[in-house]
Amino acid sequence: MKLSEDTLLKFVKGKIIRDAELKNFTTFKVGGKVDFLVIPQDEEDIRITLSIARDKGIPLYIIGNGSNLLVSDEGVRGIIIRISRVNFNKFNLKNSVLKSESGVLLSKLISYTVGQELSGMESLLGIPGTLGGAITMNAGTNGFSISQILREIKVMDKNGRIKVVSKEELGFSYRSSKIMEKKLVILEAVMELKKFKKDLINESLKRNFEKRKKTQPYSYPNAGCIFKNPQEKQAGWLIERAGCKGLRVGGAEVSTKHANFIVNRGNATFNDIVKLMELVRKRVLFKFGIELKPEVLILGRDEGLPFKMLEPW
Template identity: 35%
Template sequence: MNTQKLLDLASELECNVVYNEPLSKHTTFRTGGTCTAMVDISSEESLAKLVRAAHEWNVRYIVVGNGSNLLFDDRGYEGVVFLMGQSVDEIKMMNENTIYAEAGCSLIKLCRFALEHNLTGLEFAYGIPGTVGGAIYMNAGAYDGEIKNVITSANSVRADGTVHTTEANKMALAYRSSCYQKNGEVITSGVFRLEAGAYDDIQDKMVELMGRRRSKQPLEYPSAGSTFKRPEGQFAGKLIEDCGLRGYTVGGAQVSEKHCGFVVNKGGATTEDIMSVIRHVQHIVKEQTGYLLECEVKIIPYKE
C-alpha cells in the first residue's frame, strides 16, 4: 500500500513510473529480473521528496544511474528503483575552469564537455561507462587519474529529504570508496575544477586512452568493468590469470580471455552464472595465493 502511495507521489512530481521494469535494460551486465517499479527522477527536488517519503513510509528503494557496477538478482528487486538518467543530466560552466554536472550526466558527456571548453584533467574518465553520480560514489579512476583529483564539491539528498553540499575534503574519497557508501545519501550533482589545456592535446589523450581500453579490455561483451578490487601490492587480473582461470566459464558468464580482471556476459548469462564465476575465482585465488579478492561490483539482493 505504501509503495503505491510513493509511486502516486512520483507521478504527481512529474516523474515517469514504469511497473515491472526489466533490470537487464538498466545494467551493463544485462542481467537481473524485474523491479516492482522504476521511477525516472525528474529533478533534485522530486528526488528529495521521494527519498523522504520512502523513509517515512518504509518503502525499499535503490538509486541507479547507468547500472555499470550493479548486479541484480535473477528474481529482480522487490522495491522501487529511482533512475537518475537523462532527466537529470544537466551540465554547465560555472566559471572559466569549473563544471557543474547533474548526477545523471554520463562521464563521456562530461569529458566531451570539458574538451569543448579546452579543459584538461578528466581524460582518464573517457570511456568509463558510468554517470557522474556513480563516479563520485565509487571515486572512479583509471590510468593514474581519479575523481578525487578533480572534484570540489557535491550535492546529495539525505534520508529526511534535505539537500546537503559536501566539500571534496569531507567526502573520504579513497580507492573505490567515498563517504556516500556509508551515509546513504543520494548524490544529485558534482562540481569539477579543471585546468586550461589545448584542445588537440586533450583530444589526443582521450583517443589514446580509449584505444588502450579497446585493446586491453573486453568492451565487446556486457560487463561491469573490473569485477574485483585491486589487492594491495597486486593486480586482480594477474592473480586470476596465474591461477589458470582465464576463460573459466559457467553458463553464459566467463572470466574474460582478453583481461582476467573482467567477468563478462558472453551471451545469455544469468546473474547466478556471474555469481558462480565470481565465487569460484575468489575460492581458487584464496586457496592458491592467500589473497581474498573483494568484489568491486555491488550485488543487490531480491529482498531485504
C-alpha cells in the same frame, strides 16, 4: 508491498515504471524486476520519493547508468530511483570550474571539456557511468580517480534536506566513498579543471582509447572490473596467473581479453556470474593467499552469498 502505483503517480512528475526489468537498466544485461523504478524529473520528485519510501518503510536504492551493478534474477523489492541523463543533464563552465548535474554521462563531460581545452576528465574515457555514479565509486584508471578533480557536491540527504558537502567530508579512497554509507543522493558536482593544450589532451585521449580497445572486452555486456585491485597486485594479473582466463559457468565467462572482466556471453544468469566470481575468488585465494573483494555492487536478496550485497536505504 504497501505501496500502490497511484501513491507515486499522484505526487511524482517523472516516469514511474512498475515491475521494471532491471536487465534493461544495467550494462551487464542481467537482473530481474524491481517493484517500482522512478525516473525523477527534478529534485522535488526525489524528495517526495524518499519521503514515501521512508514513511512506508519501503526499501530504496539509487542508481545511475547501472554500469557497476550486478542485479539478482529474483529482482529487487521496493523502489529504485534512477538519476538519469534525461533530467539531470545540465552543466556549465566558469573559467576552469565545471559544475554539472549528476545524471550527465562522463563521455559527454569529457568531450565538452576537451573542446574547451580543459584537462582533468580525459582519464575517465571509456567509463560508461554518470557523474553521480562515478563520484560514488570514486571511478578512475591508472592511478587517477575522479575525487582528485572534485571540489564539492550538492546532495540530498534521506530527510530531503539539500546541502553542499566538500570532498574532504566524503572519505574518498580507492574505488570507494562514504556516499552510500551516509545515504546521500548526489544532485550536482563542482570540479576544478586545468587549461591545457587541446593537442596534448587529444593525444592522451587517443592513448587511453587505444589501450582500452586492446585490453578490454567490448563485444559482450559486462560491468567493468569485477574485483578491486588488492594492494599486493592487479586483480587481473592474479586471476590470469590463477588460471581463470576463459573459465565459464553457464553464460558467464572470465574474459579472455582482460581477466578481471566477467562477460555475459548472451544468456548469463545472476547465479552464473556469482558462481564464477566465487570460483575465481577461491582459486586466487588458494594460489596466492589473497582475498579478492568485488568492485561490482550486488543488488538483490541475500541468499547466503559469499559477497556483500548493496544495502537499501
